[in-house]
Amino acid sequence: MNSIFNDPGFWHRLQFGFTIVYHYLFPQLTMGLAWFLVYWKWRALRTGDKKYNQAVRFWAKIFGLNFALGVVTGIPMEFQFGTNWADFSKYAGGVIGQTLAMEGMFAFFLESAFVGALIWGEKRLGPRGHFAAAIAVALGSWISGYFILVTNAFMQHPVGYQIEANGSLGISRMSAYLLNPWAFVQFAHNQLAALVTGSFVVAAIGAFYALRGVHSVQAKLYLRAGTFVGLIASLLVAFPTGDAQAKMVGNHQPVTLAAMEGKFVGGPMAPVALIGQPNVAAQRLDNPIEVPGALSFLAYGHFGSFVHGLNDFPKDQWPDNLELLYYSFHIMITLGTLFIVLMGFATLQNLRGRLESSRLLLWVLLLAFPYPYIANTLGWMTAELGRQPWLIYGLFHTRDGYSKVVSNGDAIFTLIGFTGLYFVLGLLFLGLTGREIGKGPEDQATAVVDQREAVLA
Amino acid sequence: MIATWYAVVSFMLIIYIVLDGRNFGAGMLHWFVAKTPEERRQVLAAIGPLWSWHEVWLVGFGGTLVAIFPRLMASAFAGYYLALFLILWCLILRGVSIEVGGHINDRLWQTYWDFIFVCSNFLLAILFGAAAGNVARGVPLNADGNFSMAFFTDFNVRGHVGLLDWYTVSIAILAAVILAAHGATYLTLKTEGSVHDRSEKLAKYLWIAAVPLSVVVLVESRIVRPDLPGRALSNPFWWLGLIVTGVSIIALISGLVGKRERRAFLGSNFLIFGSLATGAAAIFPAMLHSTLATENSLTAYSVACSPSTLRLAGLWWPVGFALAVFYFVFISRRYAGKVSVQRDTQGFY
Numbered sequence: 001m002n003s004i005f006n007d008p009g010f011w012h013r014l015q016f017g018f019t020i021v022y023h024y025l026f027p028q029l030t031m032g033l034a035w036f037l038v039y040w041k042w043r044a045l046r047t048g049d050k051k052y053n054q055a056v057r058f059w060a061k062i063f064g065l066n067f068a069l070g071v072v073t074g075i076p077m078e079f080q081f082g083t084n085w086a087d088f089s090k091y092a093g094g095v096i097g098q099t100l101a102m103e104g105m106f107a108f109f110l111e112s113a114f115v116g117a118l119i120w121g122e123k124r125l126g127p128r129g130h131f132a133a134a135i136a137v138a139l140g141s142w143i144s145g146y147f148i149l150v151t152n153a154f155m156q157h158p159v160g161y162q163i164e165a166n167g168s169l170g171i172s173r174m175s176a177y178l179l180n181p182w183a184f185v186q187f188a189h190n191q192l193a194a195l196v197t198g199s200f201v202v203a204a205i206g207a208f209y210a211l212r213g214v215h216s217v218q219a220k221l222y223l224r225a226g227t228f229v230g231l232i233a234s235l236l237v238a239f240p241t242g243d244a245q246a247k248m249v250g251n252h253q254p255v256t257l258a259a260m261e262g263k264f265v266g267g268p269m270a271p272v273a274l275i276g277q278p279n280v281a282a283q284r285l286d287n288p289i290e291v292p293g294a295l296s297f298l299a300y301g302h303f304g305s306f307v308h309g310l311n312d313f314p315k316d317q318w319p320d321n322l323e324l325l326y327y328s329f330h331i332m333i334t335l336g337t338l339f340i341v342l343m344g345f346a347t348l349q350n351l352r353g354r355l356e357s358s359r360l361l362l363w364v365l366l367l368a369f370p371y372p373y374i375a376n377t378l379g380w381m382t383a384e385l386g387r388q389p390w391l392i393y394g395l396f397h398t399r400d401g402y403s404k405v406v407s408n409g410d411a412i413f414t415l416i417g418f419t420g421l422y423f424v425l426g427l428l429f430l431g432l433t434g435r436e437i438g439k440g441p442e443d444q445a446t447a448v449v450d451q452r453e454a455v456l457a
Numbered sequence: 458m459i460a461t462w463y464a465v466v467s468f469m470l471i472i473y474i475v476l477d478g479r480n481f482g483a484g485m486l487h488w489f490v491a492k493t494p495e496e497r498r499q500v501l502a503a504i505g506p507l508w509s510w511h512e513v514w515l516v517g518f519g520g521t522l523v524a525i526f527p528r529l530m531a532s533a534f535a536g537y538y539l540a541l542f543l544i545l546w547c548l549i550l551r552g553v554s555i556e557v558g559g560h561i562n563d564r565l566w567q568t569y570w571d572f573i574f575v576c577s578n579f580l581l582a583i584l585f586g587a588a589a590g591n592v593a594r595g596v597p598l599n600a601d602g603n604f605s606m607a608f609f610t611d612f613n614v615r616g617h618v619g620l621l622d623w624y625t626v627s628i629a630i631l632a633a634v635i636l637a638a639h640g641a642t643y644l645t646l647k648t649e650g651s652v653h654d655r656s657e658k659l660a661k662y663l664w665i666a667a668v669p670l671s672v673v674v675l676v677e678s679r680i681v682r683p684d685l686p687g688r689a690l691s692n693p694f695w696w697l698g699l700i701v702t703g704v705s706i707i708a709l710i711s712g713l714v715g716k717r718e719r720r721a722f723l724g725s726n727f728l729i730f731g732s733l734a735t736g737a738a739a740i741f742p743a744m745l746h747s748t749l750a751t752e753n754s755l756t757a758y759s760v761a762c763s764p765s766t767l768r769l770a771g772l773w774w775p776v777g778f779a780l781a782v783f784y785f786v787f788i789s790r791r792y793a794g795k796v797s798v799q800r801d802t803q804g805f806y
Binding site (some may be wrong): 042064071072076079081083086094103110111112113165171403414417424428429432 | 605
């Protein structure tokens with residue numbers, strides 16, 4: 001009997017994929033939002049204007065909810081290296097374990113030691129101490145991002161390793177491992193994408209208040225900061241970081257680049273397909289609209305550069321789901337381009353003093369906030385699907401990595417459990433975040449004083 | 458060097474248990490020491506801003522375990538698959554119940570999350586206790602160094618054992634009682650009023666209850682693992698752990714009797730630290746004992762990664778730990794003293 005129920009690798013992949021995508025909804029916001037908190041805290045210190053502290057108090061509550069969910073959904077990620085990917089951990093634990101441990105000790109310790117102070121310690125710490133706590137939390141979240149991206153970069157482009165006597169991997173040069181060029185590019189691209197998420201959410205809440213005609217001072221603050229940072233970050237996500245990321249893929253994973261572009265036949269003057277549908281059975285891109293030579297230029301710097309097609313590689317090296325990879329990549333690119341257009345227009349309107357009065361634009365800004373989440377998720381799907389069939393590129397197949405002792409039933413059971421639990425978490429998160437947004441930033445007298453306080457009164 | 462790393466990894470896990478153990482304990486007792494919403498808030502305030510700081514020590518431990526003993530992590534985590542996911546889900550529910558309870562001012566809502574909070578903490582104490590029992594007893598490791606374990610089999614401690622049997626269940630009970638006592642000692646230190654008084658009384662009862670239970674577990678351990686005492690006696694760390702345990706018992710008793718809350722709590726911390734350290738020293742070098750055949754056991758030497766990788770880890774670990782100590786000092790100072798629900802109007806902690 002040949003069904004997906006007999007393919008344990010599938011269930012382990014699905015569970016890891018589902019739990020990591022869900023988990024990353026929270027850190028991408030906190031990593032972006034953290035610098036808004038630092039900036040407003042700094043402005044509050046410099047100007048003494050109360051509106052900045054009010055903004056920090058409001059956003060610290062949103063941050064706190066996201067942080068808590070990030071912590072609780074993050075711990076299963078590390079454990080799954082052992083529970084679901086035991087054979088991978090046996091093989092590569094000596095390498096990837098280093099950065100997992102460093103992430104805990106250098107980033108999470110810092111972040112979690114100061115997050116309580118950031119959210120609840122404004123009075124007790126004083127303005128300077130509170131500013132320092134904001135910086136500590138922001139640094140902690142970005143350092144954790146770096147370590148986890150070094151881990152992922154090793155899986156995409158292994159460097160600095162050696163094969164030990166027992167056949168597993170060890171580190172030969174720590175500096176090469178930690179300074180993996182892939183990690184730098186990926187870190188820059190990913191962190192800027194987190195800033196895009198943060199700025200879209202900040203702008204959306206600003207738009208929400210502006211549309212409702214409430215909290216006008218705060219709304220203006222969020223709209224201006226959100227659209228300005230949003231424009232800069234959206235531009236930098238595309239160029240130079242996104243461009244560098246694509247070149248990195250082109251140089252080290254040419255078959256992945258071919259798959260991302262739905263390119264079956266290689267050649268010079270390779271076009272970029274703006275739209276089109278990969279037809280894997282017929283090995284061609286259906287109904288394409290192409291820009292000739294653009295892919296050659298983007299990937300290798302010359303219009304005449306030769307770009308490999310999928311047919312230049314044996315089929316067992318092709319990523320195992322070309323359609324999903326192709327659409328993930330293309331929708332991400334499309335969304336990224338729209339982000340630049342939207343935030344560029346919003347910044348223009350801001351400069352003309354019309355940002356808060358253009359209701360249509362405010363509506364678009366409000367409704368746009370889910371899309372950076374989608375783009376971030378699709379970017380990660382591109383990275384992870386593109387790496388297939390490898391778990392560590394060129395070294396270790398995904399099908400060799402999962403825990404052989406765990407039965408299919410167990411894996412399906414825990415996946416179902418996570419689905420249910422995360423559904424409930426999602427409802428709670430949306431409900432409570434919605435409440436905080438509804439109460440608004442100027443509701444300090446009652447909102448910041450916890451509701452339980454009211455019970456005492 | 459591998460022995461040192463064994464000590465480091467055990468040290469990190471023990472720190473996690475000592476730090477988060479107070480939350481498990483306080484959480485278990487939440488409903489019994491705190492009756493009114495105001496009192497409940499005191500307990501949550503004693504745990505609140507620090508639970509994530511305590512919980513990330515588990516991540517620090519997990520990461521270090523993968524880095525240093527990758528094959529142990531792989532074998533143990535995959536073998537305990539369902540039990541570990543139960544722990545993870547309880548940790549998720551525990552964290553969520555702390556965070557969301559205070560967001561809505563409604564008695565029913567808060568009672569519900571308080572209930573989840575109590576249950577998840579209780580289950581966590583039991584599960585971690587059973588896990589400790591499993592490490593002491595051993596697991597059915599085959600010749601490949603793998604195992605896959607049921608929740609229970611025939612409740613016997615040899616051969617094809619399950620997660621729960623008479624030995625691991627008694628360790629789980631002992632763990633729940635000791636962590637509850639630890640939590641009560643913590644609440645005595647951190648709270649005022651009737652929560653304080655109830656915790657103080659409970660702490661005494663629970664610590665007294667732990668004495669006969671400990672004796673039972675010690676005798677049982679002698680039966681389950683007759684091979685251990687001989688090796689333990691020649692391990693200096695075992696003696697060190699024993700001395701720490703002894704001194705902290707004295708500190709704990711004098712603190713409880715003399716109502717010196719700081720001393721009692723320090724004693725409670727080091728008592729758990731010392732007794733877990735003696736346990737870790739006693740089983741060394743076997744990190745997972747095989748109940749099927751001793752030669753299948755996974756020793757620290759057989760599961761560690763290569764010496765060169767260990768040396769590299771030795772370069773950054775002390776830096777990371779020094780930073781952690783620095784944060785620890787910051788936190789101890791900042792959150793020193795009793796929690797006062799009226800002191801700060803900024804949030805519910």
